[in-house]
Amino acid sequence: MNRKALSALLVLLLSVSPAWAQQEPLPDQPYVLKTTATIHILDIVVTDKKGKVYTNLKQDDFTIYEDAVEQRIRSFEPPSKHTMPEGSGLVVKSSADLPKIGAAPVTILVLDDLNTSFENMAYARNRIQKYLEAQPAVMKQPTTLLAATNTKFVVVKDFTQDRAELLTALHKYFPEYPWKQMKSGGGGSGAFERMGESLNSLYSMAEAFRGTPGRKTVLWVGKGFPAVDLLNLDTSSTILLQAGIKRITNALLDSRITLYTIDPSSQLGTIGVIGTSDDLQDYETRNDGQPFSDEINFSTLAPATGGKAFFSRNDIDAEVAEGTEAGSNYYTISYTPSNPPKPGEEYRQIRIKMRDPSLTAVTRDGYYPPDPHVDATGAPIPRTPKEQRDELEAEMGKAAMSTLAYNGLLLSLAPADGGKVKLGVASGGLKWTDEPSGKTRAEITVLQVAFSSKDKALAHSSQELSAEVMGRIQNPDQKAYFLIPVQMPPGTTRLRVVVRDAVNGKIGTVELLTGGK
Structure with missing residues (x-):
């Protein structure tokens, strides 16, 4: 590099x-x-073969495995535990109101003006408008609208359930021309700078919304940063990049963020792209159980966090609705690993087996065990007070x-x-x-x-x-x-x-x- x-x-x-x-x-x-939590929390969406969401299952319907070892479930919450206060109407008008909703989920819409062409984002905003117009005047989930621009990550509209306010904010928002994307394309220092800014935006959301206890569905509308082929990099660069992606991934999981990426462009070459949990598991089977072994791809973060990457579809409003619906109907299960990670372990896979084999459970793919900071050779670096x-x-x-x-x-x-x-x-x-x-x-x-x-x-x-x-x-x-x-x-x-x-x-x-x- x-x-x-x-x-x-x-x-x-x-x-x-x-x-x-x-x-x-x-x-x-x-x-x-x-701090490292020993209790792992899983937000799980269950569907049948036709994609219908199931919300009436019991704890005995789930079996949790970590690195192929069955785990004892500590707690179980059905989707009915993750609802807004009954008969409450317009509860959330800003972030200050989020403590009123308990463990109910929230939706975070992100406009990726940093990595996406002006034409594709213009179309995407039009479809987001269509999605919002189809919602009730008081939206079921508190929703915020954010934007990743050439220079910063900004709040377009704070959390609210008021559909009219979200539509007004969307209409007033004037996107920047994506000059960084136009200048750098898929390579060079500009592309890596966009990668860093995009990942930092994800990390900022994880830290900022950490105090909201429920599931946070992030719908990232845009292309995301260009893929990085680690096989073409030197060892020190690979180690440093993987350390960064591990930190971002764990931050998203610790904050209970599930990412859905929605690429508004018409891509024809999506064969081999990792878009679902099944895709990611197949990839890990071929790569020693590692989700980012030879390539760092923005879309891979979606199934890694329990979400999905959408490609080559023009019904962006339907994709946003699908992600939001999944974020509304989920089970929450917690467990403490009976087989704690050993020093040097790279990645721990989490798998769920359903008692009914016709059902599919989707959750976070796994996590990276705590790891000391390493230098370019992989050796631990002592953490000094100054560092x-x-x-x-x-x-x-x-x-x-x-x-x-x-x-x-x-x-x-x-x-x-x-x-x-x-x-x-x-x-x-x-x-x-x-x-x-x-x-x-x-x-x-x-x-x-x-x-x-x-x-x-x-x-x-x-x-x-x-x-x-x-x-x-x-x-x-x-x-x-x-x-x-x-x-x-x-x-x-x-x-x-x-x-x-x-x-x-x-x-x-x-x-x-x-x-x-």
């Missing part, structure tokens, strides 16, 4: 900090960046510069006296640790950025804070409050605050509009 192209990709894919974040380093102490700080700054910097509302932590923000703001953090999202004094303690990192009306960062600051309470928190909605000083230079129109739990890595964001005063 061209070194310039690889560098462009890794800057985006492996979390290099924004330039302004380097100006004010966070305190010199180690951080815990990730951990750099990664922490990168994660929080991305959240600060994003327009997505991160809900891993639920926050509130209000003006206070003395040039300060009152920050509230719901205790249920924090990791509380026991202290010898009998108190429990939570630690957070807070990053605040002041923006102008043109979204230029005018000032920023960060600090480490902690809260202590006697005994254990009984009410997860109870908030821990912090008074923090703010920097708002003249011209500031909004203050964005990013909070990250120092132990479990959950991130939340909240904004305060200042009106330029």
Whole structure:
């Protein structure tokens, strides 16, 4: 791989900090960046041979296998447990309302203007409009509309059930001409840059919507990044790219995101393309059980997460409807592996056997076991405090510069006296640790950025804070409050605050509009 192209990709894919974040380093102490859950959650869609969805099955109808070993089911939820509050009408008007829906699913529509020709996206938007017009005035699922552009990943319309508001936002959205796609085509540094930006958009969604407990159906309308043939790369480039794709894949699965990719172009050469779970399993059988052994293809992420890749069809509205319907009728099963991964294992396959062989169950294909960071030779690299700080700054910097509302932590923000703001953090999202004094303690990192009306960062600051309470928190909605000083230079129109739990890595964001005063 061209070194310039690889560098462009890794800057985006492996979390290099924004330039302004380097100006004010966070305190010199180690951080815990990730936690590894031992309980695996599967969202499962069951259909018959004609594609009809089955919603009345019992736990005994399912048998779970991980790497060919049968697993004991810990919990089982039928589709009836994943519904909106009964008789509630219009519940969700913005991201702030998502806690009201419990474990009900949400839909995320993404317009891929970064990787798709202007003509194909114009047609795609027309079909998305047709899909929305066919929905009830109050949509069954909260839906958000996002766009991947040449320069950023933007929110076109926040989560809402109001069909009219989504249609209005779609009509007002004026897409950028895809000059990066036109310039780079399928190769060169521009193509790898688009790959990094696309994967970073997926990672941002995984982190931002982590606090929404139900299934999240992402309908990515566009071509996605060009495929990368790993067999033509040197060993170090292959290792680094695979490390990036592993991180993205696990982030999507941890956030319970199921991806459906919808290519609006008329492709004739789709023979051999991995579009369904059966396609992916056949591929893994031929490639030592690995989903990305010789090629990294955007569409492969769909069946890997339990979704589907659509190709060479012009009924995009029907494809969106199919993905949304699957996201509405799913079972949730959890288990703890009875055969934990061994050091060095690359990938763990998950398979489901139905008691009725005429039924097909579709879920995530598997997962990558936790793996230490490796260098270009595959050798582990010790995680120094500085490396951990750099990664922490990168994660929080991305959240600060994003327009997505991160809900891993639920926050509130209000003006206070003395040039300060009152920050509230719901205790249920924090990791509380026991202290010898009998108190429990939570630690957070807070990053605040002041923006102008043109979204230029005018000032920023960060600090480490902690809260202590006697005994254990009984009410997860109870908030821990912090008074923090703010920097708002003249011209500031909004203050964005990013909070990250120092132990479990959950991130939340909240904004305060200042009106330029």
